[in-house]
Amino acid sequence: MRRLLIGLAATTVLVTATACGSSDPSGSSDQNSSSGGTTTVKVGLIPIVDVAPLYLGQAKGIFAKHGLKLEITTAQSGAAIVPGVVSGQFQFGFSNVTSLMIAQTNSVPVQAVANAIASTGVQGKDFGAITVKGDSPIKSAKDLEGKTVANNALKNINETAVRESVRKAGGDPDKVKFVELAFDQMPAALDSGQVDAAMVVEPALATVKSQGGREIASPFLDVAPNLTIAMYFASTQYTQQNPDVVKKFQEATAESLAYADAHPDEARDIVTTYTKIPAAVLADVVLPKWPAEPNRASIDALAKLGEADGLFKSTPDLDKLLP
Structure with missing residues (x-):
């Protein structure tokens, strides 16, 4: 299933999710399991630094304190996780905000339930960046015209962000060629010359730098200061039928976000349990911000750029989508 999810393009995945979901998308029968007062919930995550708080x-023991046990499955992108949540394969998932807006405007029943991550808000010191080889002639985002840039998902948040960086640098984003590649494959692809640039996030960003690569832009900041990038979500049916479990997940997630923000060394260390990043590289990883609440103004800005890039069938209804 994981390989199937990863292999599907975002739009196809989203449309298929509504047509080929399971008969019980709420996950309330056999997907949720309870034992001794603890409910096991299945969660779809991407193996990146962003999800360290969970x-x-x-x-x-934060989730256990709230009566929950997480059963985690990983995927390449938020676009790949959406259909798993809608079909009941997962009760909760991690996704960037653009994927959730695309889903909603494709009539896919999703609901954001908790905040996940935000940009650091510091140019050149964010957890995501456009990177090139150390000896690349590319000096700015404008130089990406006519070049190939790797993204983890096409027609999604990272492509929108790169396009905005190109615009702000005085270039034409329509002249950039985007290719889809998993984050953990980007450092090797960049080093070998398979791509000219890569939009990477941690820990892949630290790996690129360890290979002599360099940053040319902080695209999340070009979208909006302190951009809310991703959130945890569920299907609308699940939130309606399992409000008690959703509330426990929200409370445990908020507490976990606060703990990770207050204990960056522990957050950094936990990354080694679900990625293959070497300890020496881990020390250079830039951590994102983990605020308790989303930044609505930044999401509005992201939605407008997504509309301009033709990602949505209609204007996203953020009042319904956001918690």
């Missing part, structure tokens, strides 16, 4: 919260 792994940390599980390890520190």
Whole structure:
């Protein structure tokens, strides 16, 4: 199933999710399991630094304190996780905000339930960046015209962000060629010359730098200061039928986010449990911000750019989508 999810393009996945979901998308019968007062919920995550608070919260007993046990499955992108949540394969998932807006405007029943991550808000010191080889002639985002740029999902948040960086640098984003590649494959692809640039996030960003690569732009900041990038979500049916479990997940996630923000060294260490990043590289990883609440103004800006790039069938209804 994981390979199938990863292999599907975002739009196809989203449309298929509504047509080929299971008969019980709520997941309330056999997907949720309870034992001794603890409910096991299945969660779809991407193996990147962003989700460290959930792994940390599980390890520190925060979710157990709230009566939950997480059963985690990984995927390449938020676009790949959406159909798993809608079909009931997962009760909760991690996704960037653009994927959730695309889903909603494709009539896919999703609901954001908790905040996940935000940009650091500091140019050149964010957890995501457009990177090139150390000896690349590319000096700015404008130089990406006519070049190939790797993204983890096409027609999604990272492509929108790169396009905005190109615009702000005085270039034409329509002249950039985007290719889809998993984050953990980007450092090797960049080093070998398979791509000219890569839009990477941690820990792949630290790996690229360890190979002599360099940053040319902080695209999340070009979208909006302190951009809310991703959130945890569920299907609308699941939230309606399992409000008690959703509330427990929200409370445990908020507590885990706060713990990770207050204990960056522990957050950094937990990343080694679900990625293959070497300890020496881990020390250079830039951590994102993990605020308790989403930044609505930044999401509005992201939605407008997504509309301009033709990602949505209609204007996203953020009042319905956001918690």
